[in-house]
Amino acid sequence: MNPTLHIGVNIDGVLHRDDMPSVDAETQFRMIADADVFDYVEMNPPEGVALERYVELSERYALPVRVIGGIFCAGRDEAHLRHVIEWAPRFGSKVLNCQLFANHADGHRLTDAEVARFYVQACEWAAPTGCFPSLEVHVDMWNEDFTRVAQVGELLARDGIALRLTLDHSHLIFKIGNEEELDASRIRTLVEAGEIVLDPAAPDAIFKEWIARGWVHHAHARSVIPNNPRNSRMRRPDGRPGRGIQYPFVRPAAAQWDGSWDEAALLPWKNAVRHLLNARVQGSVATPQHISCEFIPFADYGGGAGYSIFENNVACAAWLRNTWLAQITGQTAVTA
Secondary structure (H helix, E strand, O other): OOOOOEEEEEHHHOOOOOOOOOOOHHHHHHHHHHHOOOOEEEEOOOOOOOOHHHHHHHHHOOOOOOEEEEEEOOOOOHHHHHHHHHHHHHHOOOEEEEEEEOEOOOOOEOOHHHHHHHHHHHHHHHHHHOOEEEEEOOOOEHHHOOHHHHHHHHHHHOOOOOOOEEEEOHHHHOOOOOHHHHHHOOOHHHHHOOOOOOOOOOOOOHHHHHHHOOOEEEEEEOOOOOOOOOEEEEEOOOOOEEOOOOOOOOOOOHHHOOOOOOHHHHHHHHHHHHHHHHHHHHOOOOOOOEEEEOOOOOOOOOOOOOOOHHHHHHHHHHHHHHHHHHHHHOOOOOOO
């Protein structure tokens, strides 16, 4: 059994609505501390941000930044990656969460070998810090084509290197039943043929394979439903509505959400998270010590939403902790 689970929050989600005045860093740390449900902070430091201030706030509020990372483009962002790694020990960071764009800075699509090289280089740079890189499965990144995860994992294994993944179930579940999104992942034909399974209820769901192989070392929690509706309240840079990778965990008021909200629709996502928690209880493979709640306000998520982003993070953290305690004690969780 693995009895310890740290539950955190992505600092980007520490605000109520994005149409309100922006929240300064000290207010964010105070909000996280006052909520009394989070063990740590996750953050992606932008280039040029003075990080000394965040270290001071982390120490003052006793909230380690246990997960640090960013969004990286191979051939362009290696210096920023090294900068983030250099700061990891000062924050007490244990996980270096990496989103890696599908394309190289020169425009070509990364090969599996190039993805592996980027990861190996990050591992070498991070090794002295004790903060281990984890590649997040995420839209717009190399692994939005989910078939590539196993290909890269097996490529690394030939050299005796273990793949570490960050699993956010929402990036898989929202695509269920959505042909446009399945095409974006280049997997519609495979899904229709039953060769890739996204349904969390299925024993051969693809994310369950990743867990069983011991690849999942970090996780994000953001509720979503199959064929999640697009975010009509905010548009992407290409002019289309947001992709819809967030569904409120807490029932929103009618004016805060477009369309109907049904708590029962959250069950597939909740069961997917329970599967991950159960794998940690069983302890037969490597599993995350950290799960970050990640309700956030950008176009593909909750941008323009009328409901409180932070209240959803708090409620999700409480549900996670309750569900985790139920798992390790063998009891039934109080919440649905």
